Amino acid sequence: MSFIDCIKGCFNSEELSAAEDYRAVLFGDKAIYLERVKSIVSYTDEEVYLSLKKGGLKIKGKGLYIKKYCAEDVAVCGNIKGIERV
Amino acid sequence: MRKHKGNRESLTGLKTTFEVQGSNLESLLKIAKNKGIALFDVKKLQNKRMLVTVNFKESKNFFAIAKELCYNIKKIRDKGKTYPLYRLIKSFGLIVGAVLFFIAQTLSSDVVLSVSYLGDGSIYKNSVQEYLSRNGVHKYSRFSKTDLAMLEDGILASHKNLSFASCKKEGNRLVVELVLAKDDTNGFQGDKYELICTEDGVVESIKVYRGTALVKVGDAVKKGDKLVDGVTSLKDQTVKINVLAVLSLSVERQFTFEGGDGMEEMAKMLAEQSLYGEEIIDVVTDKEQSGERFIYKVTVKIRRIISVG
Incomplete structure (x- = not known):
């Protein structure tokens, strides 16, 4: 069980699990790690647009680059200004 | 997150960085990901270019995929903590060659040529x-x-x-x-109060630490000449002192040989052999014809050094 799963367990909410279509862990404003990402729709050094199972996610910032991209995991590094669900 | 543990471990392994150029680079990323290739350090550059790093073992696959999709791709470098080890293994032949060269060099440099x-x-x-x-x-x-x-x-x-x-x-x-070895008394007889020349020659250098020099550099001196005198003036009085001096003299020796034509070098060698052990400064050979024979006059200059005191 991952750390996020532990946290989730604390809430003890089954609905929360059912609604979960992606997971994101933010490391300050320097990096974000996402799971269950479908694909990268577009990518510039100011915006990374990710496609999820339901909808998409925009990561905005400066000097963004994809540190890791494999299977359904994406790690984005750089100066992250914000995350927007679309 | 744990399902990609293998890929995470390979973060510390050997990786290859490519530069890819083409439109819709995201599509390449997607296809590569779907093929199970882990991508690292994806950085977009200008002019539709992108730097992307993949695990070394997947680099061939990635290269093939990019080529198939008509992207311009070129390998930039290999990197990773294990890269030096990889280079060593890859250049095994080179290392063996270097070791063999070192051994051969060591053995061959041991021989006096x-x-x-x-x-x-x-x-x-x-x-x-x-x-x-x-x-x-x-x-x-x-x-x-x-x-x-x-x-x-x-x-x-x-x-x-x-x-x-x-x-x-x-x-x-x-x-x-x-x-x-410098023979201090060779060719000269001196005592502590004067230095007497016993051989004709030309003064090359003279250093008088105590006493009065009677000759200077370039002077021709003859056998019996007093070169340094052990007297000096002290408060209008002439006093006798011990001589302390070093002098270098150029002395000429002449040799005559008779022989056929073209024996200059032989005559020169014979003259030098006759002066075996002497410090030779210069050798000049003159040739004169006498009937069918040739007369070789070899003039050899040798250096004599004396010190007294």
Whole structure:
């Protein structure tokens, strides 16, 4: 069980699990790690647009680059200004 | 997150960085990901270019995919903590070659290919060469079987006219440096109150530390001339003092040989041989025809050094 799963367990909410279509862990404003990402729709050094199972996610910032991209995991590094669900 | 543990571990492994150029680079990323290729450090550059790093073992696949999709792709570099090890393995032949070269160099540099002589004591070259041969030092002998320090001592012990001998290994060459011993009394008779010349010559240099010089550089002196006098003036009085002086004299020796045409070098060599052990400054050979024969006049200048005191 991952750390996020532990946290989730604390809430003890089954609905929360059912609604979960992606997971994101933010490391300050320097990096974000996402799971269950479908694909990268577009990518510039100011915006990374990710496609999820339901909808998409925009990561905005400066000097963004994809540190890791494999299977359904994406790690984005750089100066992250914000995350927007679309 | 744990399902990609293998890929995470390979973060510390060997990776290859590519530069890819083309439109819709995201599509390439998606296809590569779907093919199970882990992508790292994806950085977009200008002009639709992108840097992307993949695990070394997947680099061929990624390259093939990019080529198939008509992207311009070129390998930039390999990197990772294990990269030096990878290079070592990859260049195994080179390493073996380098080791073999080192061994060959070591073995070959152990062989004496030539002996060269330096210093004014090289006039004893022939004699020293004989000594070296007697002690097993000759062409193709081994440096490792030669004790250079013992050779130096032996050369000095067997040649009283040498004051210094040094044997050094320079690659495949044995360099023997020889310095002549300066004979303080050779050619001159002096006592502590004066210095008398016993041989005709020209003064090359003179240093008088105590006493009065009676000649200067360039003066021609004859046998019996007083060169340095042990008197000096002190408060209007003439006092006698011990002489302390060093003088270098150029002395000429002439030799005449008779022989056929073209024997200048032979005459020169014979003259030098006659002055074996002397410090030769210059050799001039004149040739005169006398009937069918030739007369060779060889003028040899030698240096004599004296010190008294």
